[in-house]
Amino acid sequence: MSTFRDAAMxxxxxxxxxxxxxxxxxxxxxxxKGYVLLETGYGPSGLPHIGTFGEVAxxxxxRRAFEVLSDIPTKLICFSDDLDGMRKVPGNVPNPDALQxxxxxxxxxxxxxxxxxxxxxxxxxxxxxxxxxxxxxxYEFISAREFYRSGRFDETLLRCAERYDDxxxxxxxxxxEERQQTYSIFLPIHPDTGRVMYVPxxxxxxxxxxxxxxxxxxxxxxxxVTGGNVKLQWKPDFGARWAALGVDFEMYGKxxxxxxxxxxxxxxxxxxxxxxxxxxxxxxxxQGQKISKSSGNGVSIDEWLTYASTESLxxxxxxxxxxxxxMFFDVIPKAVDEYxxxxxAYAGQDDKARAANPVWHIHAGDVPESDMVVPFxxxxxxxxxxxxxxxxxxxxxxxxxAPDTGPETHPGMDKAVGHAVRYYNDxxxxxxxxxxxxxxxxxxxxxxxxxxEAYDGPVEDEALQSVVYAVGxxxxxxxxxxxxxxxxxxxxxxxxxxxxxFIALYGVKETIALIDQGLAGELVEGGAQ
Numbered sequence: 001m002s003t004f005r006d007a008a009m010x011x012x013x014x015x016x017x018x019x020x021x022x023x024x025x026x027x028x029x030x031x032x033k034g035y036v037l038l039e040t041g042y043g044p045s046g047l048p049h050i051g052t053f054g055e056v057a058x059x060x061x062x063r064r065a066f067e068v069l070s071d072i073p074t075k076l077i078c079f080s081d082d083l084d085g086m087r088k089v090p091g092n093v094p095n096p097d098a099l100q101x102x103x104x105x106x107x108x109x110x111x112x113x114x115x116x117x118x119x120x121x122x123x124x125x126x127x128x129x130x131x132x133x134x135x136x137x138x139y140e141f142i143s144a145r146e147f148y149r150s151g152r153f154d155e156t157l158l159r160c161a162e163r164y165d166d167x168x169x170x171x172x173x174x175x176x177e178e179r180q181q182t183y184s185i186f187l188p189i190h191p192d193t194g195r196v197m198y199v200p201x202x203x204x205x206x207x208x209x210x211x212x213x214x215x216x217x218x219x220x221x222x223x224x225v226t227g228g229n230v231k232l233q234w235k236p237d238f239g240a241r242w243a244a245l246g247v248d249f250e251m252y253g254k255x256x257x258x259x260x261x262x263x264x265x266x267x268x269x270x271x272x273x274x275x276x277x278x279x280x281x282x283x284x285x286x287q288g289q290k291i292s293k294s295s296g297n298g299v300s301i302d303e304w305l306t307y308a309s310t311e312s313l314x315x316x317x318x319x320x321x322x323x324x325x326x327m328f329f330d331v332i333p334k335a336v337d338e339y340x341x342x343x344x345a346y347a348g349q350d351d352k353a354r355a356a357n358p359v360w361h362i363h364a365g366d367v368p369e370s371d372m373v374v375p376f377x378x379x380x381x382x383x384x385x386x387x388x389x390x391x392x393x394x395x396x397x398x399x400x401x402a403p404d405t406g407p408e409t410h411p412g413m414d415k416a417v418g419h420a421v422r423y424y425n426d427x428x429x430x431x432x433x434x435x436x437x438x439x440x441x442x443x444x445x446x447x448x449x450x451x452x453e454a455y456d457g458p459v460e461d462e463a464l465q466s467v468v469y470a471v472g473x474x475x476x477x478x479x480x481x482x483x484x485x486x487x488x489x490x491x492x493x494x495x496x497x498x499x500x501x502f503i504a505l506y507g508v509k510e511t512i513a514l515i516d517q518g519l520a521g522e523l524v525e526g527g528a529q
Contacts, residue, residue, distance in 0.1 A: 007351035008069055011352070011355035011356055013065075014321065018278055019069050022248060025273075031072065031246070034073065035073040037076075037247050037249075038249040039247045039250045040056050040139075040250065040251070041241075042079065042128055043081045044080050044081070044121050049300060049301075051282075055252070055280075059249070060076065061361040062251075064361065077245065078132065078140070079144065079241065080143050082106070083144040083196075083228075084231075086103055086110050093114070105196070107120050107124070121143075121145070134305070134310065144237075148227075152244070153240075155244070157225045158226065160185065160232065162206040170262060170266060171183065174262055182199070182200045183200070184201045186225060186230045186232065188221070189230065189231065191221075196231065199213045199215065209225050235266070236266050239264065239266025239270070243266075243270040246272065248276065249278070250276075250277060278321075280321040280322060281321065281324040299328060304332065307332050308419050309339075309416070311339055315358055315362060330427070333380060334377075340372045342359045343367065343370035346360070371411070373398065374398055376420060379416065379420035381493070381497055382394060382505055384493070385490075391414070395417060398417070400507070434492040437518065442519060444471055444472060444476070445519055446519065448515065449515045449519075452467070452512050453512060468486075469500075489523070490523070
């Protein structure tokens with residue numbers, strides 16, 4: 001570990017860079033609470049989405065990196081803001097009209113439209129935890145409802161009452177004049193209706209820890225700030241939570257970055273040191289729009305796992321967190337293949353290279369070997385030309401190409417084969433568009449067919465790639481046009497695998513027959529059949 005720790009101390013991998021910053025917080029003395037606390041927050045206003053997973057995955061990567069650099073214990077909290085009032089009904093739930101009467105009720109007081117849990121908030125919390133548990137995250141879950149009601153937050157809430165004017169001064173600077181007139185950091189929860197009330201305070205009694213206000217019907221009320229009778233507005237809540245828990249690190253999307261100074265000021269005013277921040281770029285759907293919990297656009301965790309492994313998703317999350325990324329179904333094959341490329345490279349790397357390899361951060365140093373003998377992208381093309389509707393058909397080709405493989409000996413490969421069949425049928429097959437070859441392309445395809453008919457060399461990727469290359473080199477400039485023709489005429493796609501590798505896997509005779517179909521126009525007529 002010591003040599004790897006040395007490499008980690010200078011690694012440019014972003015989790016190690018963040019871990020070194022975190023270590024500096026305690027270079028003079030260890031934390032009084034006995035551990036370093038990393039937090040991730042979740043607003044359960046809709047079904048959990050893949051960005052939530054990304055936040056926990058990335059925070060865990062920083063945590064594991066820190067554990068290499070330091071012997072100080074660590075802890076990760078996943079905090080759910082489930083006491084928030086429901087501002088609008090999500091569009092992706094059953095019978096949404098039935099929830100309209102519960103607007104402004106805390107999510108944990110809204111009936112569960114799925115009819116499986118105590119409330120909508122409880123349902124979404126359970127979904128979040130199930131998703132996180134699928135990936136084996138080590139975390140403590142905290143519900144805002146329980147945090148407020150149990151008394152765990154009481155000391156901080158009383159301090160908010162004591163320093164009310166200072167906290168209000170911080171917030172009012174950031175608000176428009178019309179909002180300033182009615183704003184309060186405290187949001188009382190009506191004792192009769194249960195609704196979260198956005199009302200101004202008439203009096204804050206720090207000595208007794210109470211707030212006095214008029215409810216929406218004009219009745220004056222006084223409530224204690226403790227015990228779940230009052231919650232904080234979301235910006236003060238952010239900073240107050242940091243102070244109450246002693247949070248050392250929190251990352252969040254760039255939409256929060258403009259509020260960092262407010263969160264920090266709230267935390268300091270309450271007598272605590274703000275945590276280290278890490279602001280990441282947002283995920284976008286196929287239309288370039290931000291992925292939203294309430295609208296349900298983009299890819300869900302369950303959807304990704306239908307088509308690829310958990311590790312491939314973690315790999316996607318590791319990549320360039322400061323860069324906005326499209327997160328739709330077409331990113332999955334690339335993520336799968338790049339993940340396995342990194343797995344294969346890891347075994348031969350030194351500590352410096354391993355510290356920079358994404359798979360170290362995905363597996364916290366316990367990196368497995370890849371058993372993917374065929375790239376995922378190649379499996380999709382193989383499924384395409386063979387019209388594979390099940391795994392057995394693909395395994396037939398794979399075992400001819402690599403006789404020592406099988407579902408029992410290569411379980412990761414077997415899962416990938418199943419994923420490839422599903423991905424092909426759902427995304428590739430409906431989008432396939434074949435075309436007829438041009439005169440130049442037809443002549444080249446006939447030449448390739450003749451070369452393959454005469455071929456008696458090894459049925460191996462590189463040898464067959466040389467044959468394909470030689471045919472195209474004399475006829476296409478740039479050579480890319482030749483490979484584009486192969487993909488569009490024979491595979492019905494705009495891009496594809498190294499064609500020599502495809503021939504080795506699919507078979508020489510089978511490829512000759514495929515070329516005949518392409519030349520005869522049968523692929524265009526048959527479409528994706």
